[in-house]
Amino acid sequence: MTGILPSHEDKRTYVRQMFGRIAPYYDVMNRIMTFGLDQIWRKKVVNLLHPVNYKQYLDLGAGTGDLAREIRSTTPQATIIAADLTMEMMKYGKDHHKSTGIQWVVADAQALPFSSDIFDGIVSGYLIRNVPDIDATLSEQRRVLKDQAMMICLDTTPPGYSIFYPFIMIYLKWIIPLVGKLVSGDAHAYRYLPESTQKHVTANSLAEQMRQTGYHSVGFEKFQFGTMAVHWGKK
Numbered sequence: 001m002t003g004i005l006p007s008h009e010d011k012r013t014y015v016r017q018m019f020g021r022i023a024p025y026y027d028v029m030n031r032i033m034t035f036g037l038d039q040i041w042r043k044k045v046v047n048l049l050h051p052v053n054y055k056q057y058l059d060l061g062a063g064t065g066d067l068a069r070e071i072r073s074t075t076p077q078a079t080i081i082a083a084d085l086t087m088e089m090m091k092y093g094k095d096h097h098k099s100t101g102i103q104w105v106v107a108d109a110q111a112l113p114f115s116s117d118i119f120d121g122i123v124s125g126y127l128i129r130n131v132p133d134i135d136a137t138l139s140e141q142r143r144v145l146k147d148q149a150m151m152i153c154l155d156t157t158p159p160g161y162s163i164f165y166p167f168i169m170i171y172l173k174w175i176i177p178l179v180g181k182l183v184s185g186d187a188h189a190y191r192y193l194p195e196s197t198q199k200h201v202t203a204n205s206l207a208e209q210m211r212q213t214g215y216h217s218v219g220f221e222k223f224q225f226g227t228m229a230v231h232w233g234k235k
Contacts, residue, residue, distance in 0.1 A: 011132040012085070012108070018189050019063070020088040025184035027064055032183065033176055033193075034224075038125075039066075041228065045123050045154050046070045048232055053077035055120035060109055060141065061085075061127030064093030068102045071123070076101065083107040110136040114144045121145075124153045129200045138213040145235040151215065156197040157206075157222060157229040164225045172197065203229040 019026070030038045045067060051057055053075045059068035062082035071080050083105040084090050090104045107113050109124075109131055122141050131137045141151050159168050172194035180190025201209070203220050206229075210218045215233030222229045 011130075015130045016085050018192060019086040022184050022186055022189050023064070023086070023088040023092045025186075026089065026092070027066075029180060029183055029190070032179060037224065041154055041223075041230070042067050042070050042125060045125070045152050045230060046074060048152050048230065049121045049123055049150060051075040051078055051121060055079070056118060057081070058083060058114075058119045058122045058141075058144070060107075060112075060122055060124045061130070062093070062104075063089045063125070065090065065097065065099050065102060065104075066093075067123050067125050069097065069099060072101055079103070081105055083109075083112070085109070110140060112140045112144055116143050117146050119144050119146060120149050122149075122151045124151075124155075126155050128153050128155050128206065129196050134201065134206070134209060135213060138210055138215070142214055142235050148234055150232055150234050151210075152230065152232045154228070154230050156193075156200065156227055157203045158198055158200055159226045162226065168225060168227060197227070203231070206231055 049071070051071050051074055054077050056079040057071055059065065059071065059080065059082045062068055062084045065082045068080050068082040071078060080101065081103045082090065085106065085108055087106055093099055094104060105113065109127060110133055122145060128134055128137065145151060159165060176194055177187050177190045181187035203222055207218050207220050210231065210233045215235065218233040220229050220231040
């Protein structure tokens with residue numbers, strides 16, 4: 001597979017434009033690619049967050065707002081902010097899903113437009129792999145968290161070698177781009193997904209970056225044959 005990942009300097013613009021193009025197809029492609037399991041994984045993230053009514057939570061890299069809506073379903077009296085770099089993704093989520101009670105903000109995860117120490121928890125789904133600077137993104141989330149509040153992120157992770165490895169590679173390199181082209185007409189975007197997964201930091205490395213950034217009680221869980229991980233840590 002020809003390398004398509006942009007340079008560090010161009011990644012922010014590339015990612016914003018790419019997700020803007022595929023916004024109408026993003027939700028259905030997530031369901032197809034994960035066989036519907038992404039909805040279960042998001043519930044797992046919110047269960048780990050354990051949100052409480054009348055507290056304030058941030059869904060960062062919210063896309064169409066799946067995690068924000070999951071928090072809303074469990075804590076209808078919480079304040080929920082969904083922030084994303086791509087306006088088209090958030091607009092699609094607002095227009096095509098029941099998203100009442102959610103505040104939408106265009107924001108760069110590396111330079112958040114929020115005061116320090118204001119959130120009781122932060123969640124993200126498929127954010128970390130797409131940012132140019134992981135350390136800056138982790139630092140910004142820690143800055144806006146209250147003391148002892150938790151950050152939880154769900155993302156793909158490079159699969160280690162196992163008996164399933166050849167089949168995972170076939171699925172990532174060939175099946176996902178083909179399905180992406182058939183559904184969205186944008187094979188390029190769905191070649192980016194497997195390549196960015198393979199070149200993403202490992203689950204162990206991300207946990208160490210979180211510790212180095214100042215999080216404590218850091219942990220993670222891998223699943224789906226080692227291709228997905230949930231990480232968590234506290235300020």
